[in-house]
Amino acid sequence: MAADHTKILFVWLSFIVPFIFTKLAEADNYIVQMDLSAKPKAFSGQQSWYLATLASLSANWRANTNATIPSSKLIYTYNHVIQGFSASLTPAELEALKNAPGYVSSIRDRTVKVDTTHSFKFLGLNSSTGAWPVSNFGKDVIIGVIDTGVWPESGSFNDNGMTDVPSKWKGGCENGTQFNSSLCNKKLIGARSFNKGLIAHNPNITISMNSPRDTEGHGTHTSTTAAGTYVQDASYFGYAMGTARGMAPGARVAMYKALWEEGAYTTDIIAAIDQAITDGVDVLSMSLGLDELELYEDPIAIATFAAIEKNIFVSTSAGNEGPDVETLHNGTPWVLTVAAGTMDREFGATLTLGNKGSVDGLALFPGNFSASQFPIVFDACEKASELRKLGQKIVVCQDPGKEGSLNDQFNSVQVAGNAAGVFITNNSDVEVFIQGPFPAMFLEQKDGDTVLDYIKRNIDPKASMEFKKTFLGTKPSPTVTSYTSRGPSYSCPSVLKPDIMAPGDLVLAAWPPNLGVARVNEDLLFSNFNLLSGTSMACPHATGVAALLKGAYPYWSPAAIRSALMTTSDLIDNTGSPIKDTGDNLRPASPLAMGAGHINPNKALDPGLIYDATVEDYVNLLCGLNFTAEQIKTITKSSNNCSNPALDLNYPSFIAFFNDRDAKRNSKTVKEFQRTVTNVGEGSSTYKATVTPINGVKVTVEPDQLVFKEKNDKKNFKLSVEAPSQLDEAVSFGYLTWEDIGGKHVVRSPIVATSYSIEK
Ligand SMILES: *[C@@H]1O[C@H](CO)[C@@H](O)[C@H](O)[C@H]1NC(C)=O
Ligand SMILES: *[C@@H]1O[C@H](CO)[C@@H](O)[C@H](O)[C@H]1NC(C)=O
């Protein structure tokens, strides 16, 4: 039963699509890149050329093999994300296509992993000062969300008081099943859906909701986290009660539904990105990703390159495969990669003992629990049959701390059906249990000892429980969640990923009211708001904050906005200590887990210096990765002669690999990084560098002082990292800080030295 419950939670967390179908004559969908300059003049447009190319393949194939009707079929013609199309092709057709004039490359279609009332306050957002008023709450910034669709009737899409849709907007609102284009408004300004790729994979499929309407909840939740408007008295069955709102309550939302209950394919996702570019979004939010692909094989990396060329900021999720290293996806140098942290909020219950003493613990039971007293007993909680004999009592279990022991105890109590379970555990990761379908709470050892002591000292121990409590000010917070995926990046190890951490744990946001959110015993419960966890929830927080920056600085490049977010982020939690990692025994979090730090919207508004990067810089990076001309063209869509290859992107973070297993003892290696910083503060300023000591590593910065005469001045510096060629530690890290005289700006970058090597 507990396993069942875990499964439900993880469907929400990561939206893994288990879509199995029988392939038609082994045809598969391919995304095909073409060289438009090879298009014969006879064809008026690219689509007619692609159709003719596909028709010629079929003819050849039929002549050669004498087989029955081939299945070649154009799925989408793309305008921005690639020069080319997607089509359903048999292996023979694909081979023939490779010899067709203008063919550049092809990628097989894949399925994709999809990875509040309070988070705005935790991030320090305030209506009277800082990023909200300065950006006018993100007014007129358009956020495109690629997801499962939207529930347009949600209060979070209320457009009361919003001005007219910006005239630059070219998007639309599609009719469809249970979706009328009149459902869009001044907040939800666009809604479209993309499923031709899904249908090409399975022509007989019945799409249960053929419209932008959300049947899974994920898209409603992520889009309202980024930019929902104010909804009073929002809560999850009384937990997290308050006024819900997104990070950029003034921004507009356009939903691009490309993830379907029936499956999620890259052909549809990049069609959605293509349309979002055409429609004129300013920011793209994608809580999804593909694991372990090279940049030129990853359709999302390729499509987002086109978005960056159009100055669109792209925010993505790191994935939920932590705490192992090298699990991160979207480690793409031109996007923001967001890790998930906790907030200073917990949900729970209070256990009041017969002696009037009480303890608080974690809980998220959504049902109504009797206010009366129950007998309370201690039990080993090993056997459901033994527990059942105890009947309607509150059962207290002590977790022996073995692998899976809490799971087993939880399971037993659930099966036994006692009045409630009280679980004493040192396990810091009880989130998968607290949403369980029976009354359960989780106590720390010291509170558990209080309860056990009371039970021992009384002949007739009794207790009552009160659920639906929200505790604020949880310490320490934020912490890095254990599930957030860790770097280094598979596709581009030389760029440190993730970039930043944002709240992702138990985030309250809008939810379709017809989708069950919890179970109590066998009954499904419904709610207009739901609490979800995952990097899917962290990503839209960063999206919303990026929209605020875009509102404040419309002409900043995506790299400048990312730099501002990263260099101003927080390293210190609310106890004054370095942010800790739940997935690493609460040790200080490494930049491979949380990136530069925890997002701080108000500080990001005034970063002092930025590390900018242009499209050309990304091309030079691709050259530095030694990609072939074709691989580079697949990403950039243009020919590049790689006159200036450089792995060393002008990025606001540093990662150096010291993994030479053949190195002689005591041999040292120096890795150098060139950086250019731009003064975005007003007037002249002088910045001084400091570097925190890093175990086993020597870091130098030259020069260590930068004098800027005026705004937009640029200065260069070199950072050198010297360490043993084979570093002793897996990961050593520290920080470079540029601080201006007068101390108004602190521009901080993480530095990682690691002995990991990416196995490909
Ligand atoms: C093609 O198929 C037809 C009908 O089955 C058959 O008569 C013909 O001999 C075949 N031709 C070749 C080249 O295999
Ligand atoms: C917002 O800022 C004002 C002025 O600095 C302050 O008085 C108020 O307490 C802040 N509100 C919150 C919710 O922090």
Ligand SMILES: *[C@@H]1O[C@H](CO)[C@@H](O)[C@H](O)[C@H]1NC(C)=O
């Ligand atoms: C949607 O349907 C309505 C009513 O049938 C029609 O008036 C409207 O033009 C349609 N909109 C689109 C975008 O197709």
Ligand SMILES: *[C@@H]1O[C@H](CO)[C@@H](O)[C@H](O)[C@H]1NC(C)=O
């Ligand atoms: C869409 O909404 C409009 C306005 O409410 C209504 O007139 C129209 O009949 C609706 N169309 C459909 C297809 O439901």
Ligand SMILES: *[C@@H]1O[C@H](CO)[C@@H](O)[C@H](O)[C@H]1NC(C)=O
């Ligand atoms: C699709 O349906 C048609 C007609 O019912 C059937 O002949 C065909 O085998 C089906 N294809 C698949 C892939 O199920």
Ligand SMILES: *[C@@H]1O[C@H](CO)[C@@H](O)[C@H](O)[C@H]1NC(C)=O
């Ligand atoms: C809990 O009680 C409230 C108020 O009486 C009621 O609306 C709700 O349906 C109850 N919840 C359950 C799960 O029975």
Ligand SMILES: *[C@@H]1O[C@H](CO)[C@@H](O)[C@H](O)[C@H]1NC(C)=O
């Ligand atoms: C839980 O932690 C406490 C304090 O660190 C320790 O005394 C106790 O033995 C631990 N219990 C288990 C079951 O690991």
Ligand SMILES: *[C@@H]1O[C@H](CO)[C@@H](O)[C@H](O)[C@H]1NC(C)=O
């Ligand atoms: C690219 O090739 C050069 C020359 O062979 C080599 O020195 C460099 O290490 C390679 N870079 C990568 C990222 O493999």
Ligand SMILES: *[C@@H]1O[C@H](CO)[C@@H](O)[C@H](O)[C@H]1NC(C)=O
């Ligand atoms: C490479 O491209 C750059 C910029 O387009 C150009 O200036 C340069 O001459 C080219 N070099 C070669 C060797 O073609």
